[in-house]
Amino acid sequence: MAEQRHGVGLTGFASMPPVPPALPSSDELEVLVRIRDLLAGRRFALLTGAGLSTDSGIPDYRGPGSPPRTPMTYQEFVKAAANRQRYWARNHIGWSHLRHADPNQGHRAAAELERRGHLTGLITQNVDRLHQDAGSVNVVDLHGRYDQIVCLDCRRTYSRRLLAGMLEELNPGFIDRAKESGLVEIAPDADSTVEDQALISSFVVAVCPACGGTLKPDFVYFGENVPKDRVETSYRMVDDAAALVVAGSSLTVMSGLRFVRHAAKDGKPVVIINRGATRGDDKATVKLEAGVSESLTWLAAELPPV
Numbered sequence: 001m002a003e004q005r006h007g008v009g010l011t012g013f014a015s016m017p018p019v020p021p022a023l024p025s026s027d028e029l030e031v032l033v034r035i036r037d038l039l040a041g042r043r044f045a046l047l048t049g050a051g052l053s054t055d056s057g058i059p060d061y062r063g064p065g066s067p068p069r070t071p072m073t074y075q076e077f078v079k080a081a082a083n084r085q086r087y088w089a090r091n092h093i094g095w096s097h098l099r100h101a102d103p104n105q106g107h108r109a110a111a112e113l114e115r116r117g118h119l120t121g122l123i124t125q126n127v128d129r130l131h132q133d134a135g136s137v138n139v140v141d142l143h144g145r146y147d148q149i150v151c152l153d154c155r156r157t158y159s160r161r162l163l164a165g166m167l168e169e170l171n172p173g174f175i176d177r178a179k180e181s182g183l184v185e186i187a188p189d190a191d192s193t194v195e196d197q198a199l200i201s202s203f204v205v206a207v208c209p210a211c212g213g214t215l216k217p218d219f220v221y222f223g224e225n226v227p228k229d230r231v232e233t234s235y236r237m238v239d240d241a242a243a244l245v246v247a248g249s250s251l252t253v254m255s256g257l258r259f260v261r262h263a264a265k266d267g268k269p270v271v272i273i274n275r276g277a278t279r280g281d282d283k284a285t286v287k288l289e290a291g292v293s294e295s296l297t298w299l300a301a302e303l304p305p306v
Contacts, residue, residue, distance in 0.1 A: 024298055028290040035245075035271050035286050036302050042242035043117070043306055044271075046110060047259055048124045048131070049249025051274055052292045055104040058128055074221035078152070081205075084214065089203035091217065092167050093178050095160060098146060103134035106247070106293030109300040111135035117306045121237030125249055125256050127219040140234050142226055142255055144219030153213025163206060163215065170204040226255050238262055243269040248292040251279040260284075 024032055050058070076083050111134045113119050121138045124131055127146040131139050147160045168174070177199060208215055220226050238244055244263040251257040251272075260280035263270050269285040272278055273295045281287055288295060 024290060024294055028288065028295070029298075031286065031288045031290070032295060032298050032302075035273075035288065036299060038269055038271065038286060039118075039243055039245070039299070040304055041306060042269075043120050043240070044243040044245050045120050045237045045241040045259070045263075046113065046122045047244065047246045047249060047256055048110065048122065048126060048292075049247070049251075049256065049274075050126060051248025051250075052106045052110075052124075052296075053101070053104075053126050053128055053130060053248075055106060055291075055293045056101045056128075056130060058098060058101055058126075071222055074224035077216065077221060078214070085203055085205050086200050088167070088205050089174075089200045092164070092171070092203070093175060095146065095164060096175055098128060099161075101128060101130065103130045104293050106296045107131055107134035107136070109293070109296035110247075112300045113296070113303070114138060116300075116303075118303060120240040121234075123234045123237060123256075123259065125253075127217075138237075140230050140237070142220075142230055142234060144217070146217060146219060148218040149215050150218045151208035151211060151213045152216055154208060154211040156208065156210050157218060158209070158215075160217070166206040166209075167204075170206060171202075174199075174203065220255070222253075231255075231258075234259060235262065238268075239266075241268065243271065245271045245273070246278070246280065247273045247296060249274060249278065250276060 072083065072087050077087060107130045110119075110122060110131060114122065114136055119138070121140065122131060122136050123140045123142055125142050127141065127143050129141070129145055129147055148157055149160055149163050150157045206215060207213060238259050241263075244259060246256070246260060249256050251260060257279050260270055260272075260283050264283040270280065270283050271286050271288070272280055272284045273288045273290060273292055275289055275291065
């Protein structure tokens with residue numbers, strides 16, 4: 001999960017071509033063959049994390065070389081209007097970047113694995129919707145979705161694209177001024193790091209068009225619980241599977257780690273593909289330190305039909 005930094009001048013908004021995956025090395029290929037043989041004839045659940053989307057130009061939180069991230073927590077968001085102003089100013093910039101991201105070969109490989117009947121389901125910790133864009137159907141967006149917002153007061157939901165228009169009307173030319181400042185870096189989950197505090201303090205926050213309430217991205221913040229129905233659906237995917245494959249997640253948060261522990265407790269093989277250590281390594285039947293896109297692409301091509 002190599003660091004992906006996008007910032008000075010916010011270049012790349014209009015076009016973010018996915019990075020072609022490299023071919024597996026000989027050492028990686030040896031482990032991939034073991035994984036193929038382990039999964040052959042078995043349907044498995046696939047759990048993906050940010051390491052799958054870095055090849056689409058989306059930064060991750062904890063990949064090797066990634067800068068320290070301090071995302072806003074749910075408690076901070078609801079506590080103060082100034083925090084929400086800072087968040088939405090940064091998100092307005094970050095969303096302008098993320099909405100141009102395209103699925104990479106790893107996303108397409110996951111869709112192919114589903115199409116060929118290998119998957120009981122796909123659980124993703126990413127909010128970028130790139131799995132759906134690539135053609136995956138049976139997907140649990142565990143942490144929600146970046147392209148939707150929710151009112152914390154009346155619970156109505158709206159498209160993020162609608163909010164973008166509202167924010168642009170309230171803050172004409174804001175993104176252009178951010179580009180000109182040269183003090184912005186794109187961060188994970190449609191966020192950004194903005195050093196120009198005067199720019200932040202000038203930002204006007206939109207309210208719910210229906211009730212005037214507080215709008216929040218419809219994804220799970222740090223310090224917020226994953227909705228129960230998503231967790232239950234994900235457990236069913238793991239229960240219906242003969243194995244679990246984790247691709248591109250450090251499993252730092254319990255929302256994903258719980259499924260690794262659940263599968264291991266049931267005696268099911270656990271495969272982890274990730275650059276760097278994960279909290280689930282002690283439960284892994286096979287651990288592969290390699291790029292996620294190239295590994296899933298190889299497996300999609302090499303796994304025999306179920």
